[in-house]
Amino acid sequence: MSGVRVLVGTRKGAFTLESDGKREKWEVNGPHFGGWEIYHLKGSPADPDRLYASQSTGWFGQLIQRSSDGGKTWEPVGNKFVYDGVPGTHQWYDGTPHPWEFKRVWHLEPSLNDPDHVYAGVEDAAIFQTTDGGQNWTEMPGLRGHGSGSKWTPGAGGLGLHTIVIDPSNQKRMFIAISAAGAFRTDDGGATWKPINQGLRSQHIPDPTAEVGHCVHRIAMHKSRPDTLFMQKHWDVMRTDDAGESWREISGNLPTDFGFVVDVHAHDPETIYVVPIKSDSEHFPPDGKLRVYRSKNGGEEWEALTKGLPQQNCYVNVLRDAMAVDSMDACGVYFGTTGGQVYASKDGGDSWTAIMRDLPAVLSVEVQTLK
Amino acid sequence: MIRVILPWHLRNLARVDSEVMLDVSGQITQRTVLDALENEYPVLRGTIRDHVTAKRRPFLRFFACEEDLSHELPDAPLPDAVAKGAEPFMVVGAIAGG
Numbered sequence: 001m002s003g004v005r006v007l008v009g010t011r012k013g014a015f016t017l018e019s020d021g022k023r024e025k026w027e028v029n030g031p032h033f034g035g036w037e038i039y040h041l042k043g044s045p046a047d048p049d050r051l052y053a054s055q056s057t058g059w060f061g062q063l064i065q066r067s068s069d070g071g072k073t074w075e076p077v078g079n080k081f082v083y084d085g086v087p088g089t090h091q092w093y094d095g096t097p098h099p100w101e102f103k104r105v106w107h108l109e110p111s112l113n114d115p116d117h118v119y120a121g122v123e124d125a126a127i128f129q130t131t132d133g134g135q136n137w138t139e140m141p142g143l144r145g146h147g148s149g150s151k152w153t154p155g156a157g158g159l160g161l162h163t164i165v166i167d168p169s170n171q172k173r174m175f176i177a178i179s180a181a182g183a184f185r186t187d188d189g190g191a192t193w194k195p196i197n198q199g200l201r202s203q204h205i206p207d208p209t210a211e212v213g214h215c216v217h218r219i220a221m222h223k224s225r226p227d228t229l230f231m232q233k234h235w236d237v238m239r240t241d242d243a244g245e246s247w248r249e250i251s252g253n254l255p256t257d258f259g260f261v262v263d264v265h266a267h268d269p270e271t272i273y274v275v276p277i278k279s280d281s282e283h284f285p286p287d288g289k290l291r292v293y294r295s296k297n298g299g300e301e302w303e304a305l306t307k308g309l310p311q312q313n314c315y316v317n318v319l320r321d322a323m324a325v326d327s328m329d330a331c332g333v334y335f336g337t338t339g340g341q342v343y344a345s346k347d348g349g350d351s352w353t354a355i356m357r358d359l360p361a362v363l364s365v366e367v368q369t370l371k
Numbered sequence: 372m373i374r375v376i377l378p379w380h381l382r383n384l385a386r387v388d389s390e391v392m393l394d395v396s397g398q399i400t401q402r403t404v405l406d407a408l409e410n411e412y413p414v415l416r417g418t419i420r421d422h423v424t425a426k427r428r429p430f431l432r433f434f435a436c437e438e439d440l441s442h443e444l445p446d447a448p449l450p451d452a453v454a455k456g457a458e459p460f461m462v463v464g465a466i467a468g469g
Contacts, residue, residue, distance in 0.1 A: 059428065
């Protein structure tokens with residue numbers, strides 16, 4: 001029978017939750033790497049038993065862990081992330097040049113067809129890759145070497161490359177997003193990159209329509225429509241239908257268009273999900289009500305999904321890597337909160353259940369649909 | 372033999388239960404002890420010293436013989452008691468956080 005495995009990264013360790021196709025009872029495995037921050041863990045589409053985890057703390061730095069048995073056991077692999085050549089500088093908060101310094105891996109994106117090939121998005125913003133299962137990591141310098149690199153400025157959470165989306169129809173095309181530089185695309189497997197921020201408007205930068213400087217929080221794609229991307233920006237929910245050449249706002253009737261996550265239904269490329277957060281000054285849901293908003297027509301028109309979610313006195317946040325979907329016949333939607341809950345819906349968002357409570361703050365949620 | 376005591380997380384990572392015993396040749400310094408430690412336990416590379424600069428990570432401290440040696444030069448000799456194995460060289464995580 002098919003099943004689902006949910007991979008949860010938290011402020012103090014990693015957990016895996018497994019269920020059969022009914023998605024009613026969940027077996028919890030963890031904590032792995034207790035006490036360490038697990039910014040992200042993700043499985044290989046080519047081998048679902050191959051998982052990678054980003055493990056770090058301020059004390060001991062960065063580690064990468066690899067599992068070959070679906071998360072039951074792990075082994076540390078390479079943790080040497082060294083920028084290509086002379087790293088140079090980016091812009092610091094006060095406008096002065098600041099040396100590029102590796103801090104942590106925010107996001108791991110295994111390639112679609114090779115379990116040993118993985119991309120890593122790091123802070124300070126750069127993309128690395130390994131082709132030997134994580135033993136050795138090399139920077140793809142074309143991104144940071146893009147002409148605007150020296151002007152990138154960290155957001156409040158740092159200069160992190162947090163989103164990597166691979167076009168399944170053409171794996172030489174990838175999209176990445178950086179806080180607070182914006183979105184970029186490569187069409188040649190990462191050798192060269194171009195900013196794709198036309199149509200974004202950000203009031204927190206001197207030129208609201210600048211080529212770079214936008215605080216993109218998350219980008220999501222449906223595999224059947226790789227030219228269509230959805231974006232949760234610092235403020236504004238956006239959409240492109242031409243692979244990022246131009247964006248338009250689809251915030252519509254959302255109660256607030258600030259937030260972190262955005263994702264797409266597994267079987268309907270026009271059904272999308274966000275979790276509105278009150279503001280960049282108050283990182284919790286409006287009115288103390290945790291609501292997922294769903295649009296069934298690609299944006300603009302949104303409906304609140306509340307069944308099973310707390311509708312009073314709820315002041316958690318949902319961070320950028322903390323929503324995912326499964327591809328069961330009835331699409332499951334999952335998200336984690338800074339309050340330590342993992343909520344799941346097995347009916348496309350109509351109703352929700354907390355499948356895990358009282359975890360450390362959830363940093364990331366990924367889902368594997370197991371055959 | 373040189374005795375090294377690691378913080379809890381690094382003992383877990385290196386899969387050692389208690390203090391580590393290292394055979395270090397030549398002068399006994401922070402650098403030679405940590406080089407020997409990382410050779411014996413490669414998984415510790417990058418967790419105590421930066422991969423590139425080889426500088427101590429900011430939230431770690433080096434103690435021995437009831438002294439804070441964190442700011443000593445990496446090639447300065449460690450105390451005789453450490454070199455003779457009478458006292459351990461301690462890698463300590465700074466107290467921080469809540």
